[in-house]
Amino acid sequence: MLTLEAATVRFGQRAALDTVDLEVADQEIVCVLGPSGCGKSTLLRAVAGLQPLSGGRVLLGGADQTGVPVHRRGVGLMFQDHQLFPQRDVAGNVTFGLRMHGVPRAEQQRRLAELLDLVGLPGAGQRAVASLSGGEQQRVALARALAPRPRLLMLDEPLGQLDRTLRERLVVELRSLFGQLGTTVLAVTHDQGEAFALADRVVIMRDGVIAQSGTPREVWQRPASSFVARFLGFDNIVSGEVNGQAADTPWGRIPVPDGSPQGPCALLVRPAGVRLAGPGDGLDCEVVSRTFRGTHAAVRLRPASGPALEAECRLTDAPEPGTRVGAGFTADDVVLLPAPGPDAP
Numbered sequence: 001m002l003t004l005e006a007a008t009v010r011f012g013q014r015a016a017l018d019t020v021d022l023e024v025a026d027q028e029i030v031c032v033l034g035p036s037g038c039g040k041s042t043l044l045r046a047v048a049g050l051q052p053l054s055g056g057r058v059l060l061g062g063a064d065q066t067g068v069p070v071h072r073r074g075v076g077l078m079f080q081d082h083q084l085f086p087q088r089d090v091a092g093n094v095t096f097g098l099r100m101h102g103v104p105r106a107e108q109q110r111r112l113a114e115l116l117d118l119v120g121l122p123g124a125g126q127r128a129v130a131s132l133s134g135g136e137q138q139r140v141a142l143a144r145a146l147a148p149r150p151r152l153l154m155l156d157e158p159l160g161q162l163d164r165t166l167r168e169r170l171v172v173e174l175r176s177l178f179g180q181l182g183t184t185v186l187a188v189t190h191d192q193g194e195a196f197a198l199a200d201r202v203v204i205m206r207d208g209v210i211a212q213s214g215t216p217r218e219v220w221q222r223p224a225s226s227f228v229a230r231f232l233g234f235d236n237i238v239s240g241e242v243n244g245q246a247a248d249t250p251w252g253r254i255p256v257p258d259g260s261p262q263g264p265c266a267l268l269v270r271p272a273g274v275r276l277a278g279p280g281d282g283l284d285c286e287v288v289s290r291t292f293r294g295t296h297a298a299v300r301l302r303p304a305s306g307p308a309l310e311a312e313c314r315l316t317d318a319p320e321p322g323t324r325v326g327a328g329f330t331a332d333d334v335v336l337l338p339a340p341g342p343d344a345p
C-alpha cells in the first residue's frame, strides 16, 4: 500500500528524515513512535505531499507520488489538534471532504449518518463544534478524515489532547473500528501506551532514523538497542562482556540466554528478572524506595557497585526502604543489546 524508499527531508543541514525505508501493507495499522522532534510529523507530511522530499521516493499502491498533489493522493490526514472548522456544525465538518469531491447531497447525508453512528455520535450533525468535549471533537475529526474513504488514513498524535482514561478507551475503540472498516493506518505518537495498544506493528524512530520495527510484543520483548530500551522505560541497562553462559558486569556475573554472542555488550535486565533475597545472597544492595504499581511494587536499589537497579516484587514481598538485600538475576529476563558505541546514550 505505502512504500518509502530512502525518504529524506532536510531542513538546512539537518535531516528531519534520514533515508527512511518503510512499508505499510494493505489493512495494516502501523504506529511510528518516538520522542518529540524525531521527525514523526515530517514523515506524515511527506507521505501526504505537504512536505517535499530532499531525496528518495514515496509510493502509494506501487505508484511513485513525486509531483502528485495532496488532493490526488487519496490519503486522509488527521492532525494533532483536530483543526475542526469552528464556524461550521458537526455535519459541515464531516462532509467537508465530500463537498470538495463533488459528492451529491443525498449521498453526503447518507455518509454523514453512517459515520456519526460509527464514531458513536449518532444524530449529532447539527451540534456546534464549540459545544463538544475534547473526546467528541476527536471523534468528529476522525469521521471527517474517514468520510472520503481514504486508501490510507494518517493520524498525527490522534489522542494527544485527551485525558488518560478517555485515551485508553478511545484507542481500543479505534483499533476495532479500523479492523471493521479494513482501513490502512499510519499513525504517529510519542506515547508508547497508545502505540502499543493501537498498532499491528510499531516503528521506533530516533533523529529521523528508524531504530526498530516489529510487532508490539517483539519490540517489548527484544528492544534492539539501549535507546529503544530506555525509550520504552527500561532503566536496568549496564555494559559488560559475555564470557560463556554469563556476562561480567558492574553488577557481577549475570546469566545470559543460550546462544548469546560472546564479547562486549550492553545488557538489559527486565525488573521482573531481578530476584531479591537476604543480604549476602547475590549482589549486595540497599533498598532506596518502593513504589506501588497496582499489581506489583517497583523497588529501587542502590547496588554496592554499578548503576541503580529496579526490581519488580509482589506487593506482599516488597522490602522497606533502608533494608539491605541480595539481588540475583534470571536469564529469561536478560536481553543482550549491541555494545555501546560512540553515539549510544
Ligand code: ADP
Pocket: 011, 016, 034, 035, 036, 037, 038, 039, 040, 041, 042, 043
Ligand atoms: P515530531 O513530529 O517527531 O515531533 P517533527 O517532524 O515535527 O518532529 O520535526 C522534526 C525536526 O524537524 C525537528 O527538529 C523540527 O524542529 C524540524 N522541523 C520540522 N519542520 C520544520 C520546518 N518547516 N523548518 C525547519 N525545521 C523543521
Ligand code: MG
Pocket: 040, 041, 042, 156
Ligand atoms: Mg509532531
